Amino acid sequence: MKVNGKIEDNYENYTEKSKEDIDLTVELGPLTLRNPIITCSGTYGFGDEYAPYCPVEKLGGITLKGLTPEQRLGNPLPRLAETPAGMLNSVGLENPGLEDFLQSYLPKVRELPTTVIANISGFSLRDYEIMANAFQAGSGIDAIEVNISCPNVKHGGMHFGTHPDSAQEVIALVKAKTNLPVIAKLSPNVTDIVQMAKAVEQGGADIISMINTLLGMSIDIERRQPILANKVGGLSGPAIRPVAVRMVWQVAQAVNIPIIGMGGILTWQDAAEFMLAGARAVSIGTGNFVNPLAPLEVLEGIEEYCRRHGFAAVSDIVGLAH
Amino acid sequence: MLGKAHIIAHDFVGDPLYKIRRLILRTEVAREAQPGQFVHVQVAKGMDPLLRRPISIADIQREAQEITLLYRIKGKGTEILSEAKVGEELSLMGPLGHGFTLPARGELILVAGGIGVFPLLPLAKAAQEKNLDVSLYWGGENKGFFTSSGLDLWQEARIPVFLSSMDGSIGEKGNVLDLLKKQVGSRLNHGEGATQAAQSEVLSVAVCGPQVMTQVVSDYFLQKGAAVEVSLEERMGCAVGACLGCVCTLKDKVSGRIYRGKVCKDGPVFKGEEVLWDYEG
Numbered sequence: 001m002k003v004n005g006k007i008e009d010n011y012e013n014y015t016e017k018s019k020e021d022i023d024l025t026v027e028l029g030p031l032t033l034r035n036p037i038i039t040c041s042g043t044y045g046f047g048d049e050y051a052p053y054c055p056v057e058k059l060g061g062i063t064l065k066g067l068t069p070e071q072r073l074g075n076p077l078p079r080l081a082e083t084p085a086g087m088l089n090s091v092g093l094e095n096p097g098l099e100d101f102l103q104s105y106l107p108k109v110r111e112l113p114t115t116v117i118a119n120i121s122g123f124s125l126r127d128y129e130i131m132a133n134a135f136q137a138g139s140g141i142d143a144i145e146v147n148i149s150c151p152n153v154k155h156g157g158m159h160f161g162t163h164p165d166s167a168q169e170v171i172a173l174v175k176a177k178t179n180l181p182v183i184a185k186l187s188p189n190v191t192d193i194v195q196m197a198k199a200v201e202q203g204g205a206d207i208i209s210m211i212n213t214l215l216g217m218s219i220d221i222e223r224r225q226p227i228l229a230n231k232v233g234g235l236s237g238p239a240i241r242p243v244a245v246r247m248v249w250q251v252a253q254a255v256n257i258p259i260i261g262m263g264g265i266l267t268w269q270d271a272a273e274f275m276l277a278g279a280r281a282v283s284i285g286t287g288n289f290v291n292p293l294a295p296l297e298v299l300e301g302i303e304e305y306c307r308r309h310g311f312a313a314v315s316d317i318v319g320l321a322h
Numbered sequence: 323m324l325g326k327a328h329i330i331a332h333d334f335v336g337d338p339l340y341k342i343r344r345l346i347l348r349t350e351v352a353r354e355a356q357p358g359q360f361v362h363v364q365v366a367k368g369m370d371p372l373l374r375r376p377i378s379i380a381d382i383q384r385e386a387q388e389i390t391l392l393y394r395i396k397g398k399g400t401e402i403l404s405e406a407k408v409g410e411e412l413s414l415m416g417p418l419g420h421g422f423t424l425p426a427r428g429e430l431i432l433v434a435g436g437i438g439v440f441p442l443l444p445l446a447k448a449a450q451e452k453n454l455d456v457s458l459y460w461g462g463e464n465k466g467f468f469t470s471s472g473l474d475l476w477q478e479a480r481i482p483v484f485l486s487s488m489d490g491s492i493g494e495k496g497n498v499l500d501l502l503k504k505q506v507g508s509r510l511n512h513g514e515g516a517t518q519a520a521q522s523e524v525l526s527v528a529v530c531g532p533q534v535m536t537q538v539v540s541d542y543f544l545q546k547g548a549a550v551e552v553s554l555e556e557r558m559g560c561a562v563g564a565c566l567g568c569v570c571t572l573k574d575k576v577s578g579r580i581y582r583g584k585v586c587k588d589g590p591v592f593k594g595e596e597v598l599w600d601y602e603g
Contacts, residue, residue: 042565042566043560043564043565044564045562045563045564045565049560049562049563049564049587050560050562050564052562053324053415053562065564065566073571073580073581073582074566074569074582076602077556077557077568077569078556078557079557079566079567079568079569080557080558080559080565080567080568081557082371082372082373084369084370084372085369085370085372086369086372087372087373087559089559089565089567091565091566091567094566094569094582237369237372238369238372286372286559288560288564289372289373289374289559289560289561289565290364290372290373290374291413292324292415292562293324
């Protein structure tokens with residue numbers, strides 16, 4: 001409902017009315033979302049942490065915290081450092097491990113009233129194989145995002161994401177082992193993002209999500225040492241958005257598979273930039289920490305944007321800036 | 323709760339030299355807040371700093387729907403927060419975290435280091451309402467610090483307070499552990515060893531302060547057989563247990579399993595006996 005050109009506060013009324021107007025559904029290859037708003041892995045726990053603040057059923061989807069075959073305690077602290085319009089993190093893939101996840105978390109995850117994407121990581125091809133095997137259609141997980149781009153662990157994650165041949169190989173392996181849609185999450189810490197995107201497309205990825213965090217560092221000048229115990233960490237937040245938008249733009253021109261755009265989205269205007277650059281869906285990460293209602297506000301804003309410009313479906317705006 | 327809180331009062335506590343601010347907010351958080359919990363406050367209107375600031379709840383007025391936050395201006399975030407004016411609104415998440423356990427009976431000793439005293443007052447008041455024997459042992463730099471950090475709030479509440487100052491300008495000279503050993507050590511000695519279980523039924527201890535102080539005080543009372551709870555502090559991102567930025571390391575007493583606890587969600591209050599203070603890795 002529009003009152004004096006502004007979105008009225010009453011969200012229920014607003015969405016009920018607007019659903020008639022704007023088609024929100026998005027097709028990401030084999031994966032259909034009720035709307036284009038997802039939350040990023042590592043920023044939304046296992047899906048219920050933010051439930052008191054943001055209704056899960058309004059989201060297009062959520063991406064779970066990255067999982068590895070074995071439990072990981074992650075990196076020492078400090079793990080966070082703030083930077084202007086952003087933050088560095090070096091959590092180091094802390095997670096309960098596959099077995100504990102399946103036993104203790106999956107039963108609740110299965111009940112989440114939205115599309116659930118599992119994020120998997122590994123230190124070897126065997127790790128990715130184990131993870132891919134665990135998630136199949138009917139398991140309560142709707143898609144697998146393959147993290148080949150974690151900057152916070154040695155000898156894993158990002159290695160696969162910075163070498164095109166390795167990236168293609170790991171995606172092909174995961175694709176062979178699961179019947180779920182496979183999303184390849186790209187690292188921006190490469191010389192040529194397009195080359196990486198083509199490699200994962202070649203490997204059989206159904207969808208690309210991009211970008212993961214940018215490797216960065218912050219130094220405590222009084223103590224004269226890095227703030228993060230891990231010394232380096234991944235930069236996220238609005239500071240990285242122009243880099244992310246540029247990369248989505250480049251990749252959208254080079255591949256035929258859909259893109260989930262992410263990197264510093266706080267507002268609907270940010271999300272619109274990604275969609276116009278070629279992302280079919282967008283994902284909100286660090287923005288949730290600042291404003292837990294960001295996913296809803298972004299969705300409302302995108303709908304209103306479509307209405308204002310006469311688009312019948314959100315998918316109509318994808319790639320229009322090209 | 324995520325919403326706006328109205329600023330009712332915002333001023334220095336005592337001498338501005340100590341940079342301790344009192345912020346009274348009218349908010350729904352007052353209805354649910356428990357001792358030891360905190361709120362996550364948006365301080366900047368822009369993006370530097372980007373993240374909210376976790377601040378412990380220093381007083382709860384349920385009828386008036388008000389909470390008091392006490393904080394020290396220490397960095398960019400608190401500097402900006404200190405500029406917020408009466409009548410303005412702040413975006414607030416809370417109440418958050420797992421607070422202190424109010425003992426069923428017996429004696430409750432509160433131990434604070436510096437501004438770690440702030441989350442302890444609501445616990446003291448709750449203990450008082452329950453007619454528990456409650457007292458505060460508080461270490462700080464000097465007399466000016468105490469009078470600028472809400473000492474009068476404790477005196478108004480008629481809670482016995484024992485102080486130690488590094489320069490001896492008020493209370494005992496030295497640190498708070500020295501004070502505790504002197505003031506309560508003698509009557510606790512019989513609690514060591516075989517009578518530990520009995521001791522923990524009658525003596526509970528809540529500790530909040532710098533990590534080293536919290537650790538030594540926790541270990542001291544655990545040796546004496548008391549039930550010890552510690553409130554931990556860490557840099558936080560989400561404050562709801564989603565980002566894993568603020569974890570601590572815990573050891574399950576029964577199984578011996580080592581695992582991470584989320585300071586924001588599982589804590590900030592943990593059992594002293596379960597915290598692995600120096601875990602590396």
